[in-house]
Amino acid sequence: MPRQFPHLYRALAGIVGASLPLVMSDSAHANVTLFSGLNSFDSWASAAGEFTTLAFNDLPVNTWITDQYASSGVIFNSGDPDIILGPGCSTFTLDCWGLNGVHHIGMDFAAPTFALAYYHPGKHQALLYSDGELIYASPALGGSGVPFFDGFVSTVAFDRIEIVPWNDPTAVVALDNIYFSSIPTPPAFAALLVSGLWPPRRRRDRRAT
Amino acid sequence: MFSACVASAVVASAAGQAVTFEFYPLRPLAGLDASSGVGINAKYTVVGWSRPANSGVRRATLWQLCGGSGVLGYSEGTDLAALAGIASNSSLDSEGFEINNDETAVGYVEIDVSGSPFRRGFVWDMGEAVYEDIAPFASGATGESHANSISDDTVPYVVGWATEEGDCFGQPLREIGFRMAWVGSSSTPSALPVDSTTETARGNDVATGDSGRTVGLRTECPLNSACDPSFEATEWTGGSTPSITSLNELGPDDGSQANATNDDGMACGYMRAEDFDCVTHAAFWPSTTGTVVNLSDASGYPLERTTEALGISEPSGNGVVLAVGRDSILLRGLLWIGSPAGPTLDWTYVYIDDLMPPLSAWTVSVAFDVTDDGWIVGEGGCGSVTRAIVMRPAPGGGFACPGDVNQDDDVGAADLSILLGAWGQDEPVCAVEIILCDMNMDGVVGVADLSIPLGEWGNSCSMCSSSMQSMQQSSEESETLDALAEALAALGFGSPMGFVEWGATASLEQLASVGSGLAAVLDAKGGE
Numbered sequence: 001m002p003r004q005f006p007h008l009y010r011a012l013a014g015i016v017g018a019s020l021p022l023v024m025s026d027s028a029h030a031n032v033t034l035f036s037g038l039n040s041f042d043s044w045a046s047a048a049g050e051f052t053t054l055a056f057n058d059l060p061v062n063t064w065i066t067d068q069y070a071s072s073g074v075i076f077n078s079g080d081p082d083i084i085l086g087p088g089c090s091t092f093t094l095d096c097w098g099l100n101g102v103h104h105i106g107m108d109f110a111a112p113t114f115a116l117a118y119y120h121p122g123k124h125q126a127l128l129y130s131d132g133e134l135i136y137a138s139p140a141l142g143g144s145g146v147p148f149f150d151g152f153v154s155t156v157a158f159d160r161i162e163i164v165p166w167n168d169p170t171a172v173v174a175l176d177n178i179y180f181s182s183i184p185t186p187p188a189f190a191a192l193l194v195s196g197l198w199p200p201r202r203r204r205d206r207r208a209t
Numbered sequence: 210m211f212s213a214c215v216a217s218a219v220v221a222s223a224a225g226q227a228v229t230f231e232f233y234p235l236r237p238l239a240g241l242d243a244s245s246g247v248g249i250n251a252k253y254t255v256v257g258w259s260r261p262a263n264s265g266v267r268r269a270t271l272w273q274l275c276g277g278s279g280v281l282g283y284s285e286g287t288d289l290a291a292l293a294g295i296a297s298n299s300s301l302d303s304e305g306f307e308i309n310n311d312e313t314a315v316g317y318v319e320i321d322v323s324g325s326p327f328r329r330g331f332v333w334d335m336g337e338a339v340y341e342d343i344a345p346f347a348s349g350a351t352g353e354s355h356a357n358s359i360s361d362d363t364v365p366y367v368v369g370w371a372t373e374e375g376d377c378f379g380q381p382l383r384e385i386g387f388r389m390a391w392v393g394s395s396s397t398p399s400a401l402p403v404d405s406t407t408e409t410a411r412g413n414d415v416a417t418g419d420s421g422r423t424v425g426l427r428t429e430c431p432l433n434s435a436c437d438p439s440f441e442a443t444e445w446t447g448g449s450t451p452s453i454t455s456l457n458e459l460g461p462d463d464g465s466q467a468n469a470t471n472d473d474g475m476a477c478g479y480m481r482a483e484d485f486d487c488v489t490h491a492a493f494w495p496s497t498t499g500t501v502v503n504l505s506d507a508s509g510y511p512l513e514r515t516t517e518a519l520g521i522s523e524p525s526g527n528g529v530v531l532a533v534g535r536d537s538i539l540l541r542g543l544l545w546i547g548s549p550a551g552p553t554l555d556w557t558y559v560y561i562d563d564l565m566p567p568l569s570a571w572t573v574s575v576a577f578d579v580t581d582d583g584w585i586v587g588e589g590g591c592g593s594v595t596r597a598i599v600m601r602p603a604p605g606g607g608f609a610c611p612g613d614v615n616q617d618d619d620v621g622a623a624d625l626s627i628l629l630g631a632w633g634q635d636e637p638v639c640a641v642e643i644i645l646c647d648m649n650m651d652g653v654v655g656v657a658d659l660s661i662p663l664g665e666w667g668n669s670c671s672m673c674s675s676s677m678q679s680m681q682q683s684s685e686e687s688e689t690l691d692a693l694a695e696a697l698a699a700l701g702f703g704s705p706m707g708f709v710e711w712g713a714t715a716s717l718e719q720l721a722s723v724g725s726g727l728a729a730v731l732d733a734k735g736g737e
Contacts, residue, residue: 062486081436083487088513091538100515100538102436102487122540123574144540144562144572167265167595172515172537 030135030158032128035117035151044151048115049183056177057097059084065099070110074180078106085174091121092176093147101173105163111182113158117151119176122165128152129160140166147176157184230564231603232571234589234596235272238286240297244270246586246597247577248307248314251361255586256305256314257577257597259286269293269303269316271333272597283599289333292340293318301326307358307578309365311336313391315356318342322350330356330369332391341394346373348382358414358423365391366421368412371398375406377430384432386412388421388451401445402453403427410443413478414469420448424467424476427453436487440464442478444497456494457501459483465492465501468534469521469578477504477518477532484512491518491534491545495553504532504545508558514538518545520578530554533561533576533585542573542587561585564600573598700726 035044045051052072059068063084065076076082082105086097099105112130123143128136135158142148165171237244237259246257253274258267269289275282290303295318303318312335319326320342327350330343345352354371370384377383386401401423403410409432413425422444429439442458442465445451456476458465465480480492480501490512491504505516518534528549535542542561547554561573576587582602589598700723702708708723715723 061484064486081487083485085485085488085513088511090511091513100485100487121538144574146539168540170537171540174538 030128030130031155032136032138033153034138035153036141036149038147038149040149040151041117044115044117044153045179047153048117048151048179048181051115051117051179051181051183054178055095055097056084056092056099056175057086057095061086073110073182075108075110076106077108078102078104080104091146091174092119094119094176098174098176099178101163101175103165103169103172105173105175106160107162107178108160109158109180109182113180113182114156114184115151115153115181116158116161116179117149118178119147119149121146121148121174121176122171124163124171124173125166126150126152127162127164128154128158129162130156130158151179157182230585230600232565233283233599234571235283235599236285237596238268238270238288241268243590243595244286244597245588245595246272246599247305247316249578249580249584249586249599250308250312251310251580252312253580253584253599253601254308254312255283255597255599256289256308256316257586257588258304266300266302267304268295269305269314269318269331269333270597271305271308271314271335289314289316290318292333293331293342294340295319302328303331305333306356309359309361311361311365313359313365315359315367315369317355325351327351328353328355330354330367330371332356332359332367332396334391334393337393339393341396343367343369343371343387343389343398345371345382346385346387346398346400348372348374352382354387355411357412359391360415360421361417362421366415366423367391367396367398368401368415368421368423368425370411370425373400377409378407380431383430384409384411386410386423386425386445388412388415388423388445390421401425401451404453412445413467414476416470416472416474418472419474420446421451422446422470422474423451424456424470424478426466427455428464436464436481438464438481440466440481442467442476442480442492442494442501444470444476446497454497456497457499459501459503467494468517468519471521471523471530473524475521475524475530477521477534479517482512488513488515489517489537491516491532491543493518493521493530493532493545493547493554493556502554502556504556504558507556508545510536510543510558516543520576522579522583523581525581528554531579531583533579533587535575535587540574542576542585542589544576544579544585561587561600562589571598573600 054069054072061084065082065084067075078101080102083100085100086092089096092098120142123140126138126141127134135156141150163173165173235244235246235255241259242262244257244259246255248256255272257270259270260267270286271289272283272286275284289305293303295301295303301319301321303316305314305316308314314333316331317328318331319328332341343354343356345354352372354369356367356369358368360366366388368388371387372382373385374381375383387398388401389396389398401410401412407430408427409430410427411425412423416422424444427441427443428437442456444454444456456467458480463481466478467476468478470476474496476494478492479489480503482488482490493502493504504518505512510516515537516534517537518532520533522531524530530547532545543558544561545556545558547556561576562571565571571589573587573589576585578586585600587598588595590596697708
């Protein structure tokens with residue numbers, strides 16, 4: 001997959017140990033680029049850099065997901081069940097396996113995250129948080145049917161995403177593959193360099209699948 | 210009879226033949242942007258809600274059928290929230306859920322208690338002009354209730370749920386189903402019985418002519434999500450002291466809920482899937498004691514998807530039963546057709562928006578209710594446009610009021626102006642007026658669409674507009690039609706229909722070019 005600034009990333013890794021909340025305090029001004037549409041994956045991937053993939057095809061059906069993907073840098077913390085669902089090839093068109101979030105999906109990232117994307121059925125809204133503060137609320141994503149692709153690249157890091165039904169609390173949120181990246185976008189990267197806050201506390205380049 | 214027509218329509222649609230549902234999007238209340246239809250009665254009056262584009266604050270709304278001579282048309286919405294005393298700029302939420310044939314509607318409105326909203330079940334008795342909320346059971350000002358359903362009995366029953374004081378695993382209030390005979394503001398709700406003080410319950414629907422037989426849900430307190438296997442579809446029968454019957458489940462962990470019942474003793478709702486936790490499948494109960502039918506399984510629907518049935522018709526003369534609902538993951542409305550096969554029903558399903566022409570940009574996300582003759586009410590739209598929709602079995606299909614682009618129930622100059630502005634549009638643009646311009650739903654705004662308002666020119670789709678307005682508008686429209694004929698003549702067409710005939714073989718580029726020319730000539734004439 002295309003990567004952005006991989007060499008610079010490696011060169012700078014481990015130089016600075018300062019914490020990130022100072023950067024995040026400016027997070028209310030997050031500039032988020034939205035990539036929507038089934039042909040948008042490559043564009044998102046180019047902007048995101050190296051990313052981690054969760055395909056949900058590595059655990060048995062009906063597994064209640066909480067910290068099973070902690071080694072990939074994400075904890076599922078929704079407050080209601082997030083269940084592995086499959087095989088269901090007409091719903092999860094990539095590989096027949098996906099995540100049934102019931103009415104809500106919440107994910108906490110171990111490292112500050114700048115980019116995230118997923119394939120999904122149906123229609124919902126994504127909310128990005130940084131240190132408990134809402135930094136971005138998406139418009140309605142997807143629609144009636146399957147499949148849809150939506151991705152975000154943010155100029156400031158977020159550490160949690162919540163995915164909720166669009167104007168319908170009884171609808172079901174489901175996701176196919178999820179992709180996320182902790183590599184800053186160029187504006188955010190420049191800000192980090194200027195403020196001497198690079199790198200993030202923890203680096204991940206491992207893929208779950 | 211109509212149910213049989215519906216089944217035929219579905220078969221025809223599956224075979225790629227004619228679509229036989231007419232479609233009517235219901236306008237939101239003035240100043241609001243979105244609407245949804247939740248209940249429909251035998252007079253085809255619809256209740257639901259309207260709301261702003263980017264707000265969850267809904268206003269309960271009622272729409273009455275006002276078409277004449279077989280033409281489908283609906284009035285502007287009646288603001289039920291206003292009748293309940295909610296100011297137009299209020300942030301208090303309300304919804305209409307169901308309406309009986311005497312035009313008495315039920316739902317809820319929020320009340321403000323020290324700055325916090327609390328839901329109260331509400332009855333809008335339109336005939337008696339009585340608008341009354343339903344108090345919770347001794348649970349104080351912050352108690353809540355919902356009125357979910359009303360019957361067509363001479364003295365109608367209203368059912369729903371209300372909070373009462375009682376230990377609900379540390380919570381001071383628990384939900385309990387209620388039923389009451391509606392006799393106006395003096396009506397008193399009675400709690401539907403449960404098996405123990407740790408149970409909570411909801412009355413979801415009430416039958417007519419059966420002493421207030423009610424279906425709904427019982428579960429262990431507190432009321433959790435659909436993943437809870439303790440959900441138990443329940444029927445309450447009998448007059449003053451209803452008895453409890455648990456509807457059939459296939460296994461002990463098959464949590465279920467009954468959402469609707471018909472007067473024949475059938476019910477529908479959902480049941481937990483056997484193979485997937487937290488997935489539910491639409492369910493059908495043929496009777497109180499009958500074996501539950503998994504509608505997803507029986508109709509061949511993908512089992513990994515969550516479905517629920519929300520409304521059910523009476524059996525037609527030849528025994529066909531209709532159930533409506535949705536796929537809650539894909540957000541697509543579903544129609545299940547049960548055709549008699551010996552002592553049971555053979556079930557098939559169809560996406561309701563597949564009953565529209567294949568290139569239509571509209572989708573139907575949920576169907577809430579269905580009449581005995583196959584009219585369906587629910588919610589549809591395109592992109593960010595959300596509309597209550599009514600569909601009825603009818604030859605031809607498509608929009609119920611062809612040519613009425615701006616949905617003012619009349620076909621005339623304003624519609625033509627919008628149509629010309631959208632000329633050549635071949636993408637499903639989700640501005641509602643542009644969607645409506647594609648009147649024949651072939652995916653392109655073009656000459657075939659222009660032929661529709663020309664053919665319908667001056668027609669009124671409803672009898673709602675005053676005769677004075679119609680006369681004035683008719684005069685203006687006649688002038689515009691004359692102007693159109695002159696503009697077409699300037700472009701070398703002998704008559705509007707000659708233009709339509711030419712357009713049938715013209716390319717999209719040619720159509721767009723001539724359409725732009727038409728718009729320019731008409732604009733110039735308008736400025737004279």
